[in-house]
Amino acid sequence: MVSVRQQLDARHLLCPLPVIRVQDRIGRMARGEQLEVFCTDPGAASDVPAWCRINGHRVIWIREREGELAILIEVGGGER
Amino acid sequence: MSEQRKALALISGGLDSMLAARVVMEQGIHVEGVNFYTGFCVEGHTHAIRKRDRARPKRNNALWVAEQLGIRLHIVDVTEQYKGVVINPRYGYGANLNPCLDCKCFMVGKAVEWIEAHGFDFIITGEVVGQRPMSQRRDTMRTVVRESGAGDRLLRPLCAKNLPPTLPEREGWVDRDQLYGFSGRSRKPQMALAERFGLSDYAQPAGGCCFLTDEAYSRKLADLWQARGSREYELDDIMLLKVGRHLRPRPHFKLIIGREEGENNFLQGFRHRFIQLRTVSHPGPLALIDGEAGEEDWELAARITARFSSGRNAEQVELRVEEPQGAQRLLRVAPMSAEEVLPEWYL
Numbered sequence: 237m238v239s240v241r242q243q244l245d246a247r248h249l250l251c252p253l254p255v256i257r258v259q260d261r262i263g264r265m266a267r268g269e270q271l272e273v274f275c276t277d278p279g280a281a282s283d284v285p286a287w288c289r290i291n292g293h294r295v296i297w298i299r300e301r302e303g304e305l306a307i308l309i310e311v312g313g314g315e316r
Numbered sequence: 317m318s319e320q321r322k323a324l325a326l327i328s329g330g331l332d333s334m335l336a337a338r339v340v341m342e343q344g345i346h347v348e349g350v351n352f353y354t355g356f357c358v359e360g361h362t363h364a365i366r367k368r369d370r371a372r373p374k375r376n377n378a379l380w381v382a383e384q385l386g387i388r389l390h391i392v393d394v395t396e397q398y399k400g401v402v403i404n405p406r407y408g409y410g411a412n413l414n415p416c417l418d419c420k421c422f423m424v425g426k427a428v429e430w431i432e433a434h435g436f437d438f439i440i441t442g443e444v445v446g447q448r449p450m451s452q453r454r455d456t457m458r459t460v461v462r463e464s465g466a467g468d469r470l471l472r473p474l475c476a477k478n479l480p481p482t483l484p485e486r487e488g489w490v491d492r493d494q495l496y497g498f499s500g501r502s503r504k505p506q507m508a509l510a511e512r513f514g515l516s517d518y519a520q521p522a523g524g525c526c527f528l529t530d531e532a533y534s535r536k537l538a539d540l541w542q543a544r545g546s547r548e549y550e551l552d553d554i555m556l557l558k559v560g561r562h563l564r565p566r567p568h569f570k571l572i573i574g575r576e577e578g579e580n581n582f583l584q585g586f587r588h589r590f591i592q593l594r595t596v597s598h599p600g601p602l603a604l605i606d607g608e609a610g611e612e613d614w615e616l617a618a619r620i621t622a623r624f625s626s627g628r629n630a631e632q633v634e635l636r637v638e639e640p641q642g643a644q645r646l647l648r649v650a651p652m653s654a655e656e657v658l659p660e661w662y663l
Contacts, residue, residue, distance in 0.1 A: 248585055250555065252353055252376055256393050279376070286379040291388055 239310070241270040247304065251279040255287045258309070262293065267312035270296070275305045288314060321489040322346045323471070324431050325440040326423060327389060328525055329377025331518045332442030332474060335509050337385055339473040340440050343490045347440065349389040350430060351378040352423050354398045355554050356527045377519040384515070394426060395551050402528065403547040407459070412534035414526060416451040417459060424464035431469070438469040438484045444506075445475045445499045454478075474498045474506070527558065536562050536663045543570065543607065552586065556606075559583065562663040563620060569607025570663065571617055573624050588640050593621045596646070597634035600625025615649055620661075622651035 244261050246254035254275045261271060273284065284307050285295045294313030299306045325337035327349035341347050382389035401422045405415030420443075427439045443452050443460075451460070457479070461470055468483040476485065477497030485492040498505045510518060527533040536557045541547045543564070556572055560579050564570040572590075574580035580602040583592070590604040591614075603621040605613075614637055622633035628651045638644045 252351075252357075252378075252391050253393070255376070255379070256353060256391050259391060283376045283379055286376065286383055287389070287391075290379065290382050290386075 239268060239270045241272060244271060244273040247274050247276045249277065251277050251283045254280045255283050258284055262311055265311045269311045271309045273307045276303060281305055320346055322436040323438050323440050324427055324436050325349045326427060327351050327378045327381055329381055329519050331506055331510060332444060334381045334518060335506055336440050336442040336473045338513055340490060343494060345490065347387050349382045349387050350427060351389060351391045352394045352426060353391055355395040355551050358525050358527055412529055412531050413537055414528040417456050420451045420460050421463040424460055424466050424470060428465045438471055439466055440471050440473060442474060443472045445478050447501055533557055539564060539663050563661040564663055565616055565620060565661045566613060569605055569609035569613060571603050571620055572606060573603040573621060574601040587638060592638050593618055593635050595622060595625040595627065595633055595635050598625045598627030614647060618647045618649045619652045620657060622649055623657055627651060
């Protein structure tokens with residue numbers, strides 16, 4: 237089964253705004269869906285996974301390319 | 317079986333709010349955290365912008381605290397609503413443009429809205445009587461209780477024994493005997509309690525977690541308001557005050573000059589809103605002109621910008637001036653000497 241994947245552009249936002257945008261979007265998504273978020277603040281590489289860990293979501297991967305981060309999250313896929 | 321009671325803790329990322337939440341968790345209460353983003357939070361911004369700071373490990377302290385405690389954290393964007401607190405504080409400012417008492421009333425008030433919307437029973441803060449000159453005095457802590465609308469749903473576990481019993485204490489949801497009676501500015505009781513809980517790594521931000529307590533930042537914000545003849549601001553405005561050198565050589569415009577590559581890159585993102593200058597004949601900064609500068613002002617702006625380039629001792633430096641609509645022009649100017657850049661221009 238292919239998971240539903242949404243995308244979120246959080247480029248040019250400074251932390252914690254990327255985290256807030258992720259939090260607000262995931263609040264409207266269903267368990268098992270995936271969110272791919274794009275960021276330019278390097279702090280997002282630690283803050284978004286931290287937020288996911290404490291809220292029970294799973295970071296599937298983080299990729300960095302030319303100063304941009306892409307983070308793929310599975311909603312509700314983590315342990316709490 | 318008794319009902320599981322739920323509390324919302326205001327988590328700043330510092331030690332006191334962490335301890336307050338932990339003390340209540342110890343009593344079997346379900347605790348979740350909330351952190352309000354005002355736009356003035358010191359958290360991480362200069363770290364994100366300045367390239368030289370990126371080598372240092374980065375963490376969001378509020379998220380880190382929540383993770384240590386094992387609780388959920390809700391980060392709430394209050395930047396728009398917070399403007400009223402900064403622009404027109406009922407209880408005035410502290411030493412700088414910090415409206416600490418209004419801020420505390422506002423944040424506890426937002427927490428009240430949150431618990432009412434989510435079915436939580438009470439609110440926790442890490443306040444300590446006598447800890448802060450404005451917002452943490454016995455009288456002003458009563459003001460927070462009243463103005464926020466929290467009433468007796470606001471529990472301050474670190475100093476509860478110095479205050480009248482609150483709803484969770486009276487109802488027996490928490491045992492007052494297991495709360496604390498801290499007071500004053502000493503940090504020793506908190507540090508001892510942290511040790512008891514096995515917490516050795518916690519943030520101790522010098523000067524607090526808000527840019528409004530910073531003298532230099534407040535001076536730049538006051539200048540912005542004066543120059544515009546209005547106290548209105550947008551999020552971009554208050555972000556830019558955190559970045560670069562700010563010089564106002566004329567009343568009708570100021571320059572924001574990047575100090576290093578990371579800041580130049582950040583300022584580049586504002587090219588559609590401001591006229592920008594960039595040295596092309598020599599390595600140098602990117603500068604933005606904020607204000608009503610006409611073409612007659614560009615040479616002055618260019619000479620100042622050239623002063624901060626590696627061509628500062630050259631006879632001429634060439635710069636590209638780019639308007640927000642994209643029109644470009646090259647200027648050749650003599651860089652200002654150090655003496656010509658007047659000290660009173662620096663904000």
